[in-house]
Amino acid sequence: MKGVILSGGKGTRLAPITLDYPKQLLPVMGKPIIFYTIEYLLEAGINEIGIVVSNETGALIEEAVLNKKFPATFQFIYQAEPLGLAHAIGLSKGFIEKNEDFVVLLGDNLFDKKLSSLIKTFNDTDASSLVLLKEVDTPHAFGVVKFDAESGRAKQLVEKPKAFVSKYAIVGVYLFKYEIFDAIAALNPSSRGELEITDAIASQVELGQNVQTSLLDSFWYDTGTLPGLITSNKRLLIANKNFDNRGADVRDSILLGGVLISEGCSIQNCNIMGPVYIGPNTKLKNCIVGPFTSISENNILEDVEIQQSLLMQNCNIENTKIISSFVYKETKVKNCRMILDEIFNGSKLCETY
DSSP, rough: EEEEHHHHOOGGGGTTTTTTSGGEEEEEEEEEEEHHHHHHHHHHHHOOEEEEEETTTTHHHHHHHHHHHHHEEEEEEEEEEOOOOOHHHHGGGGGGGGOOEEEETTEEEEHHHHHHHHHHHHTTTTOOOEEEEOOOOGGGGEEEEOTTTTTEEEEEEESSSSOOOEEEEEEEEEEEOTTTTHHHOOHHHHHHHOOOOOHHHHHHHHTTOOEEEEOOOOOEEEEEEEHHHHHHHHHHHHHHHOOOOTTEESSOOEEEEEEEEEETTTESOOOOSSEEEETTTTTSSEEEEOSSEEEOOEEEEEEEESSOOOOOOOEEEEEEESOEEEEEETTTEEEOOOOEEESSSSSSSSSEE
């Protein structure tokens, strides 16, 4: 079985930082989101992975993934235009051998479900396709599935229904047999002008094919929004069991709760209340760091108060308060009274270096 990760798209919900930088490389608890996705596949024993990327940002994803030296082989599949999930999956046809099964994951989604259990259900039921579902409060915003509670077999799939169909949404984890490519080839664009994978799977149901479902009763986050980034970072920090700070130089500081401080860090006269992640070679002086904060590598912060936020690498920030925000890499700013609920790239009216 092979894996396919969909990492194209424009990332418009996280603009302006994703206009020329892929959302899949944004860090959550210090690690690019797509790295978690790759690890899901590796944990399931899948080490042949195709990654569908855009022409605009694909080279950045390719460089980051290959430099990480994962124990896997990768094929990067370029998508000229974001014409829908089904179109992106269809582009992987040359990567998947005939009669071969494969897993498809979205490169910006995080979830808590072992792929091995899904693969077992897929194989045991001899399914044509399998989709992972989660109960949601806003089913009209998703592709949803009505299914038989006893057998798990799908009865109806609808993309973003106007009338209520089901409260169970597809959360971006799919298992397919090779025949899904036939269903994709028969699609017409939706009203959005895209080829919808929900429509392709729905056609399998209509033809009487066995489409199975599995329910997710733990967390799933779409990290393509600011709330999604902050919430997923919080969830991973809570789940983290490694809070080692022995490789850091910590002086005249108070650490409360789980605080992970990486090697090469200098922490001077700071109050840090975990859970918190601080990446390698970061320097903090006279700072207050509140819970659910992740600070990536090579940052310099002085007289900064920050909580429930994420900072990318190589920032230099002074005399600033940051709450519930995402700060883009290489931001240099000081004397900014408040950065609140923002995707921040230094464009705010603050004094900059």
